[in-house]
Amino acid sequence: MTTVPSDGRTVGMSQTPEQAVPTDHPTQGAGAARRTPRLRDVLDVAEELWPAGLAEDWDAVGLVAGRRDAEVRTVHFAVDPVRAVVEEACGAGADLLITHHPLLLRPVNSVEADGFKGEVVHRLIESGCALLTAHTNGDSAVGGVNDVLTEILGIEDAEPLSPAPDGLGEEGLGRVGTLPQGTTLGDFAATVFSVLPSVAGGVRVAGDRDGFVRRVALCGGAGDGLLQAARAAEADVFVTADLRHHPASEAREAVRDGRPYLIDVSHFASEWLWLPAAAQALDRALADRGFEAEVAVSGINTDPWDFVITPGR
Numbered sequence: 001m002t003t004v005p006s007d008g009r010t011v012g013m014s015q016t017p018e019q020a021v022p023t024d025h026p027t028q029g030a031g032a033a034r035r036t037p038r039l040r041d042v043l044d045v046a047e048e049l050w051p052a053g054l055a056e057d058w059d060a061v062g063l064v065a066g067r068r069d070a071e072v073r074t075v076h077f078a079v080d081p082v083r084a085v086v087e088e089a090c091g092a093g094a095d096l097l098i099t100h101h102p103l104l105l106r107p108v109n110s111v112e113a114d115g116f117k118g119e120v121v122h123r124l125i126e127s128g129c130a131l132l133t134a135h136t137n138g139d140s141a142v143g144g145v146n147d148v149l150t151e152i153l154g155i156e157d158a159e160p161l162s163p164a165p166d167g168l169g170e171e172g173l174g175r176v177g178t179l180p181q182g183t184t185l186g187d188f189a190a191t192v193f194s195v196l197p198s199v200a201g202g203v204r205v206a207g208d209r210d211g212f213v214r215r216v217a218l219c220g221g222a223g224d225g226l227l228q229a230a231r232a233a234e235a236d237v238f239v240t241a242d243l244r245h246h247p248a249s250e251a252r253e254a255v256r257d258g259r260p261y262l263i264d265v266s267h268f269a270s271e272w273l274w275l276p277a278a279a280q281a282l283d284r285a286l287a288d289r290g291f292e293a294e295v296a297v298s299g300i301n302t303d304p305w306d307f308v309i310t311p312g313r
């Protein structure tokens with residue numbers, strides 16, 4: 001697996017993607033002759049890893065473009081299907097781009113190339129690169145966005161904050177669990193900052209810097225819909241992204257001892273961490289079936305913010 005270097009904004013990491021996920025299972029099938037999968041084979045594996053049935057009702061996941069009988073030699077992973085990412089994938093000769101966020105979440109009437117989404121569709125098709133979305137199914141799945149965050153932060157005995165209706169109890173949105181040892185909110189926020197890709201916005205915190213933290217709730221991406229669940233789970237702190245003024249303010253007002261404290265991180269950064277793990281899981285699952293495809297993770301920082309001005313503290 002490789003992280004693709006980029007000439008543009010790159011993902012700055014305090015750790016390499018290979019270190020971000022454990023590699024305790026050797027790649028199976030190594031040494032044996034393996035076949036190049038067709039797109040339909042990769043889709044079967046993706047469905048096993050990130051079942052579409054786990055997606056939220058409002059979501060749009062699955063195959064967006066591509067021929068199911070096309071060979072897939074290279075798979076490229078990214079958070080956002082934006083122009084730079086698509087250029088990166090197509091430029092690298094990828095046959096399949098798997099993104100977390102949908103390109104076409106809402107219905108469209110045209111994909112003419114003058115619009116950026118239409119341009120993306122054209123670039124993909126003209127390059128022979130398929131596009132697959134694994135969004136809220138990628139959040140909820142075992143080994144998905146939230147499990148990866150949980151693991152990287154060292155949270156133990158984690159369970160979903162909002163279990164999937166048809167799941168086995170391990171799947172669902174958000175996670176809540178405990179740290180091996182209690183710490184302060186300030187030190188925990190510093191840990192969160194250190195494991196995430198570096199982005200302009202950094203990490204915002206609401207609560208007493210010296211407050212005790214051990215029980216942690218989290219939700220990669222925008223998780224303000226789980227503020228109540230984090231409170232009900234008696235979390236000391238809730239880590240998520242895109243917290244707006246009113247949900248955050250009301251969540252702070254609703255608690256008497258200040259908990260759960262809030263840590264607001266970059267939406268992109270919280271989900272980028274999943275990519276190396278997802279690429280590795282796909283690589284292993286393909287190998288289990290006797291297939292071989294190269295997997296790569298985008299190194300482009302697609303967080304939309306470029307800089308902040310702060311009081312300097």
Ligand SMILES: [Zn+2]
Pocket residue numbers: 100101220221222267271
């Ligand atoms: Zn997201």
